[in-house]
Amino acid sequence: MPHRLLKFGFNKEHPEPRMFHAPAQLKDEYDVVIIGGGGHGLGAAYYLARDYGITNVAVIEKGYIGGGGTGRNTAIVRSNYLTNEGARFYQASIELFQDLSREFDLNLFYSERGHFTLAHSPASLRTQRWRAEVNKHLGIDSEVIGPSEVKRLVPEIDLQCGGHLSPIHGALYHPPGAVARHDAVAWGYARGADRAGVEIHQQTEVTDIEIRDHAVIGVHTDKGFIKTGKVLSAVAGWTTAITPMVGLRTPLTVHPLQAVVSEPLKPWLDKIVVSASLHLYVSQSARGELVAGASLDPYELISMRSTLDFTEGVSSHLVDLFPMLGDIKIMRQWAGLCDMTPDFSPIMGTTPIDGFYIDAGWGTWGFKATPISAKTMAATLAEDKDHELIEPFNLSRFSRWQLVGEKGAASVGH
Amino acid sequence: MKIIHCPINGPRPLQEFHFGGQVREMPVGSQVSDAEWADYVFNRSGEPGIQREWWYHTASGTWFIAERDCQSDEFIRTYLYGGRESDA
Ligand SMILES: Cc1cc2nc3c(=O)[nH]c(=O)nc-3n(C[C@H](O)[C@H](O)[C@H](O)COP(=O)(O)OP(=O)(O)OC[C@H]3O[C@@H](n4cnc5c(N)ncnc54)[C@H](O)[C@@H]3O)c2cc1C
Numbered sequence: 001m002p003h004r005l006l007k008f009g010f011n012k013e014h015p016e017p018r019m020f021h022a023p024a025q026l027k028d029e030y031d032v033v034i035i036g037g038g039g040h041g042l043g044a045a046y047y048l049a050r051d052y053g054i055t056n057v058a059v060i061e062k063g064y065i066g067g068g069g070t071g072r073n074t075a076i077v078r079s080n081y082l083t084n085e086g087a088r089f090y091q092a093s094i095e096l097f098q099d100l101s102r103e104f105d106l107n108l109f110y111s112e113r114g115h116f117t118l119a120h121s122p123a124s125l126r127t128q129r130w131r132a133e134v135n136k137h138l139g140i141d142s143e144v145i146g147p148s149e150v151k152r153l154v155p156e157i158d159l160q161c162g163g164h165l166s167p168i169h170g171a172l173y174h175p176p177g178a179v180a181r182h183d184a185v186a187w188g189y190a191r192g193a194d195r196a197g198v199e200i201h202q203q204t205e206v207t208d209i210e211i212r213d214h215a216v217i218g219v220h221t222d223k224g225f226i227k228t229g230k231v232l233s234a235v236a237g238w239t240t241a242i243t244p245m246v247g248l249r250t251p252l253t254v255h256p257l258q259a260v261v262s263e264p265l266k267p268w269l270d271k272i273v274v275s276a277s278l279h280l281y282v283s284q285s286a287r288g289e290l291v292a293g294a295s296l297d298p299y300e301l302i303s304m305r306s307t308l309d310f311t312e313g314v315s316s317h318l319v320d321l322f323p324m325l326g327d328i329k330i331m332r333q334w335a336g337l338c339d340m341t342p343d344f345s346p347i348m349g350t351t352p353i354d355g356f357y358i359d360a361g362w363g364t365w366g367f368k369a370t371p372i373s374a375k376t377m378a379a380t381l382a383e384d385k386d387h388e389l390i391e392p393f394n395l396s397r398f399s400r401w402q403l404v405g406e407k408g409a410a411s412v413g414h
Numbered sequence: 415m416k417i418i419h420c421p422i423n424g425p426r427p428l429q430e431f432h433f434g435g436q437v438r439e440m441p442v443g444s445q446v447s448d449a450e451w452a453d454y455v456f457n458r459s460g461e462p463g464i465q466r467e468w469w470y471h472t473a474s475g476t477w478f479i480a481e482r483d484c485q486s487d488e489f490i491r492t493y494l495y496g497g498r499e500s501d502a
């Protein structure tokens with residue numbers, strides 16, 4: 001390292017810039033306590049302050065901010081969902097994302113790539129047509145394209161998939177599909193919330209929630225008790241450890257989702273390519289690495305371990321689609337926790353317990369929803385009433401048998 | 415490679431098995447309210463800890479029950495429904 005740079009580094013005049021303060025200790029009481037310092041929790045704190053002037057808020061994070069799903073996802077943002085309720089919601093999120101770098105004055109590397117969902121059978125092409133029609137009806141840019149158009153836009157692709165699977169019949173093409181720098185989303189919201197007076201307490205774990213007469217009166221943490229009348233649980237893959245604290249039953253089960261990153265390559269893939277039949281999705285990061293993922297691990301597990309099975313599967317499918325990748329190396333692999341719902345839609349909003357709000361059921365699809373869920377949950381907390389966009393996602397939909405079936409658009413995790 | 419003890423076939427690799435979900439008692443449909451029925455259909459325990467699960471050994475077509483810690487992924491016992499037991 002050049003001597004000058006070293007000197008600069010040690011010079012007290014240029015302290016390392018911090019994104020937010022580390023508050024000394026917890027106060028006795030807050031207006032709102034948010035459990036979970038992922039994008040959703042930090043974002044909700046940000047919008048509570050920005051839109052409602054509610055700033056006596058603590059975000060409680062047991063590890064470090066963005067250390068959960070927020071920093072582990074493959075960062076795909078899209079709105080080509082299957083239901084009216086879903087597509088509308090995710091489209092509102094994309095619209096917020098497009099303006100977020102400017103709002104934060106922080107580069108989120110939000111990069112629109114175009115998103116392909118490949119169809120390997122007439123049946124899957126039918127689902128893509130259905131999605132395209134729902135999308136167009138809502139003004140979302142989505143269309144079905146044929147195999148020659150797929151080949152024109154992604155020339156490296158092998159339409160025959162090495163003969164290991166039925167050939168590519170076409171694809172749902174969604175031009176606004178994007179990737180973003182996921183941890184910067186957490187930092188941007190954290191900095192904004194911190195500047196408005198919100199406290200972010202890392203290394204602090206919520207261990208219990210105190211309820212009296214069906215209403216929240218406080219939370220216990222490993223650093224003491226805090227009085228509060230409003231708690232937002234925004235812990236995604238950890239939700240099934242929180243809901244028993246308030247006696248709430250949910251359909252959530254937790255599965256790991258894994259991902260891999262290859263060695264960096266020269267830029268060659270500017271699109272996001274997804275194949276449900278191959279259990280594969282892949283994009284190339286700004287650093288040149290291929291980021292690839294697959295479907296959920298096949299059984300329930302609340303653990304972030306990685307497996308060789310997964311790497312073998314994802315690698316062989318990558319080569320089926322892009323034979324030229326036979327020689328490249330996998331650099332890293334990891335896993336995150338996914339809180340799965342039976343209809344592949346989130347669970348959001350008010351609950352039967354006064355002052356307990358839930359933002360969960362983010363499964364494999366919650367990164368793209370970060371801005372809109374943060375904004376609508378802030379509104380729901382401030383007004384104690386489900387925001388109009390999230391009404392269909394209330395936990396009570398299961399007892400009303402009004403599911404929002406998104407499996408056709410969300411079964412390959414991204 | 416992860417090994418699971420099938421009560422019929424003994425230790426076999428995980429790849430030969432299929433997860434069948436949590437073991438739950440089905441209420442008699444005609445004797446419960448709509449809300450109780452919805453609770454049975456949709457809700458799960460999902461909590462960290464030991465749970466009773468259905469597993470299927472695909473190669474031999476055997477359904478059996480496993481008690482497994484769903485955080486450490488440790489199989490504690492496996493046994494046939496109402497029948498023979500094997501130590502995991
Ligand atoms: C491999 C992988 C790929 C994915 N790809 C995509 C994708 O391409 N696109 C997409 O939209 N989504 C994707 N997802 C899903 C997405 O990552 C999640 O849905 C999203 O990040 C959830 O964000 P969150 O803020 O709700 O929760 P998280 O970011 O998980 O934050 C929850 C936080 O709560 C904290 N916490 C938990 N319990 C407690 C407690 N008791 N006290 C205090 N703090 C606690 C945790 O430490 C954690 O930091 C993917 C997920 C994985 C694992």
